[in-house]
Amino acid sequence: MVLILTFILFMTVFLLVIDFFSILFRMTGMPISKARFQVISLLSSTGFTTKESEMIVQHPTRRKLASWLMIFSYVSTATFISFFVSMLSDTVTSIGFFAVIVIFLFVILIFHKSSLLEKIENKIEDKILKSELWNKINSKTSILITSSRGYGIYEVYISKTNRLVGKSIKESELKSKEIEVLNIDKGDKFIKFPLPDYVFDIFDKVTVYGNLKNIREEFETKIDR
Structure with a gap:
C-alpha cells in the first residue's frame, strides 16, 4: 500500500512538472500542444530529435528550461523503474498497482478535458510573468x-x-x-x-x-x- 501511494505521489509530481514546464515553454511563444509534446519528449528521452525540437535548441530561454528537464528526467526515470520493479515483485500488489493506474489515468483524463485546467494554467502564467526570476531567465533578447x-x-x-x-x-x-x-x-x-x-x-x-x-x-x- 505504501508503494502504491508513493507511486501515485510520484506520478502526480511528474504530471505537474509536465504542465508547469509546458506553461513556461508557452510563455516563450511556443503553441501549447507543441510545448507539451516537447516536454514529454525531454522527460521520456524519446522523440526529441524531431524537427520541432529546433524550436527549443535555437532559443536561449527554451534551452535553459530543456536542460533542467533533462536533469529531472534522469532522476524520474530511475525512480519509476525502481517503483515498477518493486510492484511486480509481489503478485497481489501488482494487481492492485495496475488497478490504481487505470483509476488514476481515468481521473487525469477527465481533469485534462475540463475547463478548470486552463483556468489554473492561466493563473499560474500570470504569477510567473510577474516574478523577477522569470524576467532573469527570459532576459536575453x-x-x-x-x-x-x-x-x-x-x-x-x-x-x-x-x-x-x-x-x-x-x-x-x-x-x-x-x-x-x-x-x-x-x-x-x-x-x-x-x-x-x-x-x-x-x-x-x-x-x-x-x-x-x-x-x-x-x-x-x-x-x-
Whole structure:
C-alpha cells in the first residue's frame, strides 16, 4: 500500500512538472500542444530529435528550461523503474498497482478535458510573468553576430511587449532606421528574405543587419556580446 501511494505521489509530481514546464515553454511563444509534446519528449528521452525540437535548441530561454528537464528526467526515470520493479515483485500488489493506474489515468483524463485546467494554467502564467526570476531567465533578447564601424548583424527575439508584434515589415518602418531584415526563424519554419507584408509574431527569431545603435533602441535589447 505504501508503494502504491508513493507511486501515485510520484506520478502526480511528474504530471505537474509536465504542465508547469509546458506553461513556461508557452510563455516563450511556443503553441501549447507543441510545448507539451516537447516536454514529454525531454522527460521520456524519446522523440526529441524531431524537427520541432529546433524550436527549443535555437532559443536561449527554451534551452535553459530543456536542460533542467533533462536533469529531472534522469532522476524520474530511475525512480519509476525502481517503483515498477518493486510492484511486480509481489503478485497481489501488482494487481492492485495496475488497478490504481487505470483509476488514476481515468481521473487525469477527465481533469485534462475540463475547463478548470486552463483556468489554473492561466493563473499560474500570470504569477510567473510577474516574478523577477522569470524576467532573469527570459532576459536575453538578442545576440550580436558581427559588427564593423557602427553596423552589424543581430539575432533578435521579438518579445511580447515589442511594438513590432502584429505589424508587417513595411509598417514597422525599419528601413528608415537603417535596419534590414535578413531572415526570420519561427522554429518550425525558416523564412529567407521575408517580403514586406510579413507580420511579426511573438518570439520570432529575426536576423537583422543595420545601424547598431538603432537596432538596440528598436528592440530594447539586453546585449550578449
